Amino acid sequence: MLDFSTIEKFDRIATPFYYYNMDLFHKTVDHVAELAQKHDIKVHYAVKANVERRLLEYISSKGFGADCVSGNEVLHANSCGFPADKIVYAGVGKTDKEIYDALVLGIEAFNCESLQEIYVINEMARHYGIKANISVRINPDIDAHTHKYVTTGLYENKFGISQHEFEKLIEIIQKSEYINFFGLHFHIGSQITRVEEVFALECQRVNDIVAYFERNGLKVNNINLGGGLGVDYDDPDENAIPDFETWFRTISENIVRREDQMVHVEPGRSLVAQCATLISRVLFVKSGETKNFLIMDAGMNDLIRPALYGAYHKIENLSASQRTFYPTHQAYDIVGPVCESSDVWGAGRLLPLSVRGDLMAIRSTGAYGQVMASRYNMKDLAPSVFSDDLDSAPAVVDYFEK
Numbered sequence: 001m002l003d004f005s006t007i008e009k010f011d012r013i014a015t016p017f018y019y020y021n022m023d024l025f026h027k028t029v030d031h032v033a034e035l036a037q038k039h040d041i042k043v044h045y046a047v048k049a050n051v052e053r054r055l056l057e058y059i060s061s062k063g064f065g066a067d068c069v070s071g072n073e074v075l076h077a078n079s080c081g082f083p084a085d086k087i088v089y090a091g092v093g094k095t096d097k098e099i100y101d102a103l104v105l106g107i108e109a110f111n112c113e114s115l116q117e118i119y120v121i122n123e124m125a126r127h128y129g130i131k132a133n134i135s136v137r138i139n140p141d142i143d144a145h146t147h148k149y150v151t152t153g154l155y156e157n158k159f160g161i162s163q164h165e166f167e168k169l170i171e172i173i174q175k176s177e178y179i180n181f182f183g184l185h186f187h188i189g190s191q192i193t194r195v196e197e198v199f200a201l202e203c204q205r206v207n208d209i210v211a212y213f214e215r216n217g218l219k220v221n222n223i224n225l226g227g228g229l230g231v232d233y234d235d236p237d238e239n240a241i242p243d244f245e246t247w248f249r250t251i252s253e254n255i256v257r258r259e260d261q262m263v264h265v266e267p268g269r270s271l272v273a274q275c276a277t278l279i280s281r282v283l284f285v286k287s288g289e290t291k292n293f294l295i296m297d298a299g300m301n302d303l304i305r306p307a308l309y310g311a312y313h314k315i316e317n318l319s320a321s322q323r324t325f326y327p328t329h330q331a332y333d334i335v336g337p338v339c340e341s342s343d344v345w346g347a348g349r350l351l352p353l354s355v356r357g358d359l360m361a362i363r364s365t366g367a368y369g370q371v372m373a374s375r376y377n378m379k380d381l382a383p384s385v386f387s388d389d390l391d392s393a394p395a396v397v398d399y400f401e402k
Helices: 004-010 022-039 053-061 071-079 096-105 115-128 163-175 195-215 244-254 269-275 305-309
Strands: 017-020 041-046 065-068 087-089 109-112 132-137 179-185 222-224 262-265 276-287 292-296 315-317 329-335 344-352 359-362 384-386
Touching (some): 022 041, 022 269, 053 071, 053 269, 065 071, 071 087, 071 096, 109 115, 109 179, 115 163, 115 179, 163 195, 195 244, 244 262, 305 344, 315 344
Parallel strands (some): 017 384, 041 065, 041 262, 065 087, 087 109, 109 132, 132 179, 179 222, 222 262, 292 329
Antiparallel strands (some): 017 276, 276 359, 329 344
């Protein structure tokens, strides 16, 4: 919950903007660093969740690696302090340029998702006389019990290599002269909340797959279990830091590992989601025949998750919370300014009676928010505003006073 003085400062800042609670962010990352050391698990931050430089620089300072899914993410992570030998590069579609850039940079490993990709990397490595480390992403056919758009570990998904190709896969790796086999990579989905059930099942399936590869001549030195730990979008204050303890403990208790085997995880959303809030202002209050609308200055161009996935974000009227009395609550459809019918933040949300100029907080937007923003309708991009540097934020302009 934001305090009175912070909300007062918000009122002087041009909206919309992404507000980063740096204290919460530091506490979250520090907590994960402690658990990773306790359980002897390597952490790679999933860069796709949020590419804000200040966040990445702090994460890299804790000794974490980076999980990247594009060539530009690889280069950006490296520029933010992640050493090349702590960067892994995943993704189903790597261009020749992206493979070349990562190869000459000397990244820790490519996470390969098809047999043809392994062949292409081997041939490019041969051309430049460089050995490439590869992990192979395996599709374990596990239902993560999450939204269908963020489920990635079923045979029907586009990600990873499935069981019917295992024999051919092993043959290709063993014959590829410019490939070093680094290990196996898994990722079953995102926003997973049934932590013990789902991750215990993943570990059991992984144990069987690792044993199969080792029986067939490939020593698996690294086991990457991916990410996927969910956050509480309904009550971000009560559960500001996700249950990392259960996640790490479940993995440690269920994964079978040798002393010389390293286990990796790739948290993204869980590290950054709760530390940011999209702050917007009510432009107009509109009464329809059957609905009341709050029209905001932030839209789907700033945060596309509700329009793309039907994702839920808690919305709070910050201005109403500062009034000396709480007026009658009313149900509103909260919408953005973009010319799309899907530009809706929430339908039928019960809020205090709201007026033009009220500040609204769209919570839990630190992951897959700002990073997915666009300039659709030629809208400006919402800037980052940090809790420890509010005074440098762009000031609101009163155009009735100019």
